[in-house]
Amino acid sequence: MTTLLGEYTAGDPGWLFPRPGIEPCAPEAAATFLRGLDDEDLRLLVLNYGLGMRVGGISQVMRVDPALVVWRMHRSFHRWRHEESGEVDAAALEHGVAQLLRNGSDAIEPPAGATDWSVSSLLHDLDRDVRERLQVRLEQGSLDQPQGSGVGVGLAVVVLAVAIGFLAFGVVRDIDPMARGDSLMRQYEYTRARQAFLKAGTADARKKIVLCLLAEGRFAEASAALESDELRAGFKRFAPGTAPGRIRDIDPGGRALLPRGAVIMRRPEFVIRAGPPATLEVTAAKRVLSLPLPDTRGEGSEFVSVPYPDDWPALPATRIRWSVVDGDQNTAWFDVLGQQDATQIRDRNVRVLTREIPERAQQYLRAHGFMNEGLYMQAGREFSDLMRHFPESQYLAEQIGRLGAVMGIDPGALLR
Numbered sequence: 001m002t003t004l005l006g007e008y009t010a011g012d013p014g015w016l017f018p019r020p021g022i023e024p025c026a027p028e029a030a031a032t033f034l035r036g037l038d039d040e041d042l043r044l045l046v047l048n049y050g051l052g053m054r055v056g057g058i059s060q061v062m063r064v065d066p067a068l069v070v071w072r073m074h075r076s077f078h079r080w081r082h083e084e085s086g087e088v089d090a091a092a093l094e095h096g097v098a099q100l101l102r103n104g105s106d107a108i109e110p111p112a113g114a115t116d117w118s119v120s121s122l123l124h125d126l127d128r129d130v131r132e133r134l135q136v137r138l139e140q141g142s143l144d145q146p147q148g149s150g151v152g153v154g155l156a157v158v159v160l161a162v163a164i165g166f167l168a169f170g171v172v173r174d175i176d177p178m179a180r181g182d183s184l185m186r187q188y189e190y191t192r193a194r195q196a197f198l199k200a201g202t203a204d205a206r207k208k209i210v211l212c213l214l215a216e217g218r219f220a221e222a223s224a225a226l227e228s229d230e231l232r233a234g235f236k237r238f239a240p241g242t243a244p245g246r247i248r249d250i251d252p253g254g255r256a257l258l259p260r261g262a263v264i265m266r267r268p269e270f271v272i273r274a275g276p277p278a279t280l281e282v283t284a285a286k287r288v289l290s291l292p293l294p295d296t297r298g299e300g301s302e303f304v305s306v307p308y309p310d311d312w313p314a315l316p317a318t319r320i321r322w323s324v325v326d327g328d329q330n331t332a333w334f335d336v337l338g339q340q341d342a343t344q345i346r347d348r349n350v351r352v353l354t355r356e357i358p359e360r361a362q363q364y365l366r367a368h369g370f371m372n373e374g375l376y377m378q379a380g381r382e383f384s385d386l387m388r389h390f391p392e393s394q395y396l397a398e399q400i401g402r403l404g405a406v407m408g409i410d411p412g413a414l415l416r
Contacts, residue, residue, distance in 0.1 A: 012052050013048050013050075016070075016077065017094050018091075022091045024092060025088055027108060028108060029096060030097045031105070031110075033080050033093060035110075040072075041072055043122075044058060044064075044076075045076065046123060047061065047062070048073065050101040057137060060137075101117065101119070104118060178205060181193045185211070190213075190215050194209050194212045207231060209225070210222045210225050210235075210361075211361045214358070214364045214365075217360065217386075217390040217393060219364060219396060223240055238365035238372075240371075244374070254324070257272060257413045261334060262337055263375065264336075264342040264375065265336075266336060268334075269306065269308060271304070272304050272324050273302060273324075275295075275324075276295050276326050280322070291306070293306065302410070303413045318335070319334075320333065320336060360389065366382050367386070376407055379403060380404075400414050
């Protein structure tokens, strides 16, 4: 599928705000908007504006009701306009999104998990069954069938279906507060969902109230609730645990910052303190791997990320010593977990942190799960990503500060 998607020429998208003569917004604004979406909303827009699929095709590929496809795309644009301090016309934003997804940009950072703005990269983590359905449509050429300039007559039908469907389900949701809460949570209406779960009053409802608090970024309140034995037992390994233990063998003034402690990655990214030209040396199984580093002073950041070289072999499951040599030898250590341990941790995450849990709640729980496993660097990455969405959160700042102290590094290295 990747090759076919990479070669596919995008068709004309279906426009939600069809107005002639629209000047697209700046690509930076479109990129900011797209990076703020959750995974599923992003995929819907990529399929529409990147591949030119209409509502019916998106519905069939993603197995999402066509009414919800339209509703979720509309909601993405209107929510962003509401949350952003600067007002951006919806039609201008829509055209800017289409332009960015069709033309790409090497100068603008893509959404998390994507290497660039190509459709193949933005859709890289689709579920297998979704990939297969998309592959069939591409091979059949069904995306090339002529369409109108807008979503078309079908839009009126599906919007009417939304209204009728929501009215029909309203009675059921009001009778069953758990069903109402679940429905509201799927619509990202977390405050109203919490009110419904409060009415239910069950143990499962109390657990979902915590998930809603986490999705809203109310981490201190959620963490206080998780102090109860009932809720702690419900979240098990993913509830906040005891204070993490300090990592030994730390050189706090050195340039070698991350990774430290235990890691599950065999090809980890390195984070170093900016400085003069140097050599990155990694000792693994009596073999020394070397990589020359340029002068990184004056690049605007105190911390520099160094990707794991493609031509280096994956690291073995053992203790790894690595250094930044620039006249002085700044050294750090980390331990690569064995395949069995790493697989157990990944399987547990997949099994427990299902798609029914809001994305931000998953990140919080995954971060504490990593912390409880002693995987402090991975925990720091999850907290740092949450910090980008909730920059004013004192709770997240405290957790990142704790992890920095545990690893003996400036917390800014986690926030780079």
